[in-house]
Amino acid sequence: MLTGKQKRFLRAAAHHLNPIFQVGKSGVNENMVKQISEALEARELIKVNILQNCGEDKKDVAQQLSQGARAELVQIIGNVIVLYKESKENKEIVLPK
Template sequence: MLTGKQKRFLRAKSHHLKPIFQVGKSGVTENLNKQLEDVLEKRELIKISILQNCLEDKYTVADEISVATNSEIVQIIGNNIVLYKESENHNQIVLPE
């Protein structure tokens, strides 16, 4: 579980990121979750965009992805979700205490 200070730190780091995945009409699929896990292992912090044709609520999508990838939701702003998962092999981000 992330503390408030850690979430602030990660929000600041994610500000300049562009969304690298989009969730559309088909919603959250098993293939999407597999790709997200791979990218989270490499980058640790990613931004996902939810398209307007997505039938599910953005909070539901964020929860589904978070549970499937075992990651933390840093922020949901507009139609963007920011996720963080500490990497096992590619540690790049050092969180504040």
């Protein structure tokens, strides 16, 4: 579980990132969760864009992705979700205490 200070730090770090995944009308599927999990292992911090044709609520999509990838939900802003998961092999982000 992330503290408020850690979430603020991660939001600032994610500000310049571009979304690397998009959730469309098909919603969240198993393959997407697997790819997001792999991307989180490589990058630790990613953005996911929810397209307007997505029939699901953005909070539900965020919850499904974070639970499926075992990641922390940092932020939902507009139609963009920010996810964080500490990498096992290439840890680059050092969180404040």
